Structure formats: structure tokens, C-alpha cells
Amino acid sequence: MESIGAASAHALYLLFAGEPELWNIIGISFSVSLRAILLASPFAILLAFVMAYRRFYGRRVLIYIFNTLLSVPAVVIGLTLYILLSRNGPLGDLKLLFTQDAMIIGQIILCMPLILIMSHTAFQSSDRRIWETARTLGATPMQAMFTVIYELRFGLLAALIAGFGRIIAEVGCSMMIGGNILHHTRNIPTAIALETSKGDFSQGIALGIVLLVMAMFLNLSLSLLQGRGEMI
């Protein structure tokens, strides 16, 4: 086993030397998680808006379900999807198990409740005058909804970042339904888990650095955006 110093130095070397295997893992990770966020967020934000601005039968039940889903461990979602997608499972014919599509489905299920609940909180605590002003000035309900979304953009962006943070660093679900196949479904967290179990820390540290830099970059971007604020 390498010392921490040597492993870290080797990790930096791997990163800056553009080691193909390492960057392939990073690429898969970002590609899968970004696709999951892009697919989950419009639906989550729209549903959150409807739940906050409309009164309908079953609204409270829906909030309760999403709150519960928020605390379901990733590995349980992975297990459920594994059973559903495995060859003998009800969705086995789709042949999605151990594919990036399966990982995307898993990550959507993981990030959707978080984005939805955080967006719902933002909408619920928003100033109702935004909606009323937009409507009275002639905006259609759809235009008024986009105005509300725009006015709350920083809160909603924080929800997206939290959702992305949850799935980019998640191991259980990706490992179970992705299978950790090199060049195919191996992403940053599953690679870190594998390399650590092998006692090879340098690649794990390099990937950890990527996650840390990404977290810092996203938070810095959000802070900078919050500091500005021109719109329409």
C-alpha cells in the first residue's frame, strides 16, 4: 500500500497526464448524471410548481411520498431496479440491466425527490405577488409560471445542484444496476470503491479530487450568479 503522500502525487500525475482510463471514467460519470438531471429536472420543477400553486385531491399524499423517497437509500433503489430489470424480472425484456440507461433511470429516481422537494419549498415560500403581477399584466398561466421560475432561479438552481451532487457521488445504485463495467458503466464513485478495495489509492484520490473540484466549482458559480441578477 502506497503512503498518502505518494498516492496523492501519483493521483495528480494521472489527472494532469490525461490518463485515458481515468478520464473515460470521469466522462461516463458526468454524461450519465447530466442526462439524469436534464431528464428529471423539468418534470420535478413543473410538478413542484403545480403542488405549490394548485390545490388538488391527493396533493398532501404526493408530498408525503416524495418526502419518503428522499430518505430511501440509494442501494434500496438499486436493488428494486435490479429485481425489475434482471432477466427474470418484469422489465427484463428491455435488456437494460448493466447499461448506462439503467444507471440514468436509477439516478433520476434518486435525484427527482430532492429536486422536487427543494423546488416545492422554494415555490411555497415565494412571493405570491409574482404570479399575481404576471397574470394581471396579461401573462398566460404558462408565461406566469416561467416568470415565477425565473424569479426563483437561484433557489431552483440550488435544488438542481443538490440533486446533481446526490447522484454524481452515489455508489449503491450505480454499482447494482450499472455493474461497474470498465469503459461502459464505471463511473467515479464505483471506480473509487473498486480501486480502494484493491488497495490502489492513487486513482481513487484522483477521482476524489475531481468530485471536490466539481463541488467547489458548482458552489462558486451559484454564488457568483446570485451576486448578479439581470433578467427577463
Next chain:
Amino acid sequence: MSTFKINYKCLSKSFNQNLLFNIDELTIESGKCTLLSGINGSGKSTLLKIMAGLETPDNVEICFKDNKLDWKTACRQIHKEIIYLHQSPLMFDASVEKNIQYGMRRQGFSKNKIIELTKIALQWADLEHIKNNNARMLSGGEKQRVALARAYILSPQILLLDEAFSNVDAQGRDKIFEQIYKLKEKGIGIIITSHELSRTTDLAEQHFQLKNKNLKVLNNNKTAELKATELKLVNA
């Protein structure tokens, strides 16, 4: 401007099964200025919001151009013709100019028309010198003027002003009064709620009072009486 008239019958609203008001009949029309008074909590703002189609009543019968309309159809008509201004107007997170353009953009005005009308609105409300400022950073009086300009430029038939003079200093109040007079001259119907009866009664041709969960039309004598009471309280 042809006269716009809308009639609300059996208009009721309650919150948590507590009846706020039950109004037998109410007609609003363009070209007239109406003062709506009532004590705090009597439901003035709620009534204005219902008239503007922003709040749903428990029950209402709406008659527009001799046609009875259901609430949803009426709302579509109302949103085109009636504009409601909040007590403390909301400014979108954008420049004064863009705030004024908001309604025009949403209603599909052409680019040239938007530029032309924005100039007119900025001049009308004396806001040219702050047109590039973020509207959220303005004072209460300036925000109220932006809100009036934003509404004025859409040429509504009726303007509902909810406590337009609150949180505004005397100078700002004068400017707002000046703008309201201009709107009135343009033939826009105005319904205004205000605790400042002394000045608004001079502006208004009729006076409605929300009292005992119903709407009463006050005659000139009663209005003068209320005005005198207010003056006494101010001088005391």
C-alpha cells in the same frame, strides 16, 4: 374609448368557512373613479383581487356585455381589461425599462411598438432618469410609479389600486395623485382603496363601503361626514 362595464352578482367569499363578504350586486365601468373604503380586514383587497380575476370567489354571477359568463371565461376577459396594483407593488428582478415592457412582451406587442410605448411610459411617469436602474432597488413611491406606468401602457379599461399611497412620502403621494388624475382623464375606470379619504374623495365620483360583510353605496353627505371625521382625527 367605448364604455366597458362588468357586473358581479351574489358575490361571496369566505376563508376557512368564515364569511368575509356577501355582496348582492356590484358594477364597475370605465371612465369612473370609485373609492372603496372599509376597516382593516373587511375584505377590500380580496374584493379587488376577485374583480381582477386573481382570487376565486365562492360564488358569483358575472354579466359582461349582456352575457352571463362562467368564472373561467370571465377571467379571460378580465385579465385583458382589468389590472390590479398591489399595495406594495412587486418589481421583477430587472431594470425599470424591462419592468415596464413586461406586459407588452407577454401580450405579443411588436418590437418597435414596445420601444415606442416604453419611451412614452417612462416620460409619462417621469422615470427616464432611472430607466436602467434595477426596479427592486427603488423607493416605495418610485416602485408605485413604475407599477402605474407598467399598467398605463397596456391601456386597461379598469385599474384597481390597492392602498396606492401607503408607504409613500408626501412628495411621492403628490406624484402618484397626479398620475391617477392623468389616468382618469384618459377614460380609465379606477377603483381605489385608501385610508386617506380627504384626497381620494375629491378624486372619486362614487364611494362604496364594505361594512357588515356587504357593500354599501355611500351618498355625498355620508362621504363628507366620514371625511370630516378623518380630518378631526388628524387634527386631534
